[in-house]
Amino acid sequence: MPKFSQQVILGMAYAVVAAIVSGMYYSGALGAGLVSAGITLPADVASFSIVALLAAAAIFMNASPLVVLSAGTFFGFFVLSVHQEEPLVRYLCLGAVLFSIGMYGMVASRNAVRVLMSIELMLNAVNINLVAFARYVDPSEVKGQVFAIFILTVAAAEAAVGLAIVLAMYRNTATVDMEQFNLLKW
Amino acid sequence: MENLANLAEINAASIETWMFYVLAALAIPFAYGVILDKAIIRSGFLLIGVFGAISGLFLILQAQFIAMAQIMIYAVGITLVVVIALMLTNPRMDLDLKPAAGNSKLTGFVVSFVLFAVIYLAIRSDAWPIKGELPAASNVAVIGQAITGQYSLPFEFASVLLLAALMGAIMLAKNEPVEPEILEYSEASGAASDAEAEALTTAR
Numbered sequence: 554m555p556k557f558s559q560q561v562i563l564g565m566a567y568a569v570v571a572a573i574v575s576g577m578y579y580s581g582a583l584g585a586g587l588v589s590a591g592i593t594l595p596a597d598v599a600s601f602s603i604v605a606l607l608a609a610a611a612i613f614m615n616a617s618p619l620v621v622l623s624a625g626t627f628f629g630f631f632v633l634s635v636h637q638e639e640p641l642v643r644y645l646c647l648g649a650v651l652f653s654i655g656m657y658g659m660v661a662s663r664n665a666v667r668v669l670m671s672i673e674l675m676l677n678a679v680n681i682n683l684v685a686f687a688r689y690v691d692p693s694e695v696k697g698q699v700f701a702i703f704i705l706t707v708a709a710a711e712a713a714v715g716l717a718i719v720l721a722m723y724r725n726t727a728t729v730d731m732e733q734f735n736l737l738k739w
Numbered sequence: 740m741e742n743l744a745n746l747a748e749i750n751a752a753s754i755e756t757w758m759f760y761v762l763a764a765l766a767i768p769f770a771y772g773v774i775l776d777k778a779i780i781r782s783g784f785l786l787i788g789v790f791g792a793i794s795g796l797f798l799i800l801q802a803q804f805i806a807m808a809q810i811m812i813y814a815v816g817i818t819l820v821v822v823i824a825l826m827l828t829n830p831r832m833d834l835d836l837k838p839a840a841g842n843s844k845l846t847g848f849v850v851s852f853v854l855f856a857v858i859y860l861a862i863r864s865d866a867w868p869i870k871g872e873l874p875a876a877s878n879v880a881v882i883g884q885a886i887t888g889q890y891s892l893p894f895e896f897a898s899v900l901l902l903a904a905l906m907g908a909i910m911l912a913k914n915e916p917v918e919p920e921i922l923e924y925s926e927a928s929g930a931a932s933d934a935e936a937e938a939l940t941t942a943r
Binding site for chain 1: 755756759760763764766767768770771772773774775776779782783786789790793796797800801802804805808809812813816817820821824825827828829843844846847848850851852854855858859862863867868869870872873874875878881882885886890893897900901904905907908909911912914
């Protein structure tokens with residue numbers, strides 16, 4: 554039996570509660586409950602805000618942010634994508650979620666290599682969108698997949714050049730901290 | 740029989756849906772791990788998980804070629820380069836950082852949340868022109884014809900870009916002892932100028 558820290562256990566409890574809330578939304582119980590309680594909020598907005606508020610409360614109660622954010626994003630994304638039932642919208646929502654996570658990592662991280670990893674994440678999110686369009690909008694001549702191949706090429710080139718630049722900077726300044734890279738500041 | 744066929748269709752669709760949610764439930768925590776994990780070498784390895792889950796998504800979208808290319812290029816190639824770069828730089832940097840000047844976490848959160856809200860509103864505002872037909876069984880042939888026919892010029896440009904980028908990366912990352920060469924060069928040029936000066940003086 555592996556020992557989990559209290560933070561992780563709190564985060565898992567949050568994940569279970571969020572799963573129950575989104576399961577109630579999926580089965581329609583939450584909408585019925587809202588109607589019987591006389592609240593005129595749409596069920597998807599209500600469950601999405603319940604999940605988000607619970608996430609804020611769980612992080613405030615010192616739960617593990619990694620677990621809480623993962624579970625909250627997943628169940629919020631589940632609610633949002635079930636709300637629109639087309640399969641294409643699901644993929645576009647997942648692409649938007651991954652793109653936003655990558656954007657957060659790109660803005661907030663201090664390590665230059667982690668910034669490059671976040672950029673790779675964002676390029677992959679774009680690829681999901683392109684392949685989903687190729688599957689559902691243009692299934693006969695899959696143009697989106699051709700664009701995805703070009704993005705793959707450019708991403709490989711970008712990773713090679715970016716990491717070489719990081720290595721050169723590290724050799725000259727002995728750090729990979731983004732705060733220290735201010736040579737181009739005027 | 741018709742009912743059975745309908746049932747099989749419904750089952751295939753629901754299996755695809757469940758596969759999608761399983762892969763999404765893998766991809767989102769891995770992505771959070773990439774940007775939040777304290778040990779950056781571990782987030783480099785978690786990147787493999789994100790790319791693997793996304794290549795699974797490509798498989799259920801019936802893009803077999805892209806899925807395999809994703810595994811080969813991203814999950815093996817790019818992640819290997821990232822991990823090697825982590826080993827060559829200072830992986831324990833995050834543990835002894837000075838606090839930043841601004842609050843970059845709050846900025847990042849606001850930027851990414853606004854971005855997600857805008858993208859989500861754009862996604863659900865429009866009715867997408869979805870076609871119900873299934874894609875061709877061998878869409879690798881379709882991609883190959885598109886790349887060599889209609890998109891041959893961008894394809895050539897992409898290959899030139901890749902060649903130039905790899906040569907540039909090698910030039911940037913090569914550990915050249917710069918200063919001795921400059922010294923030698925200046926000495927050589929100095930000697931040359933001395934010889935020239937001597938030649939000039941003797942000519943006079």
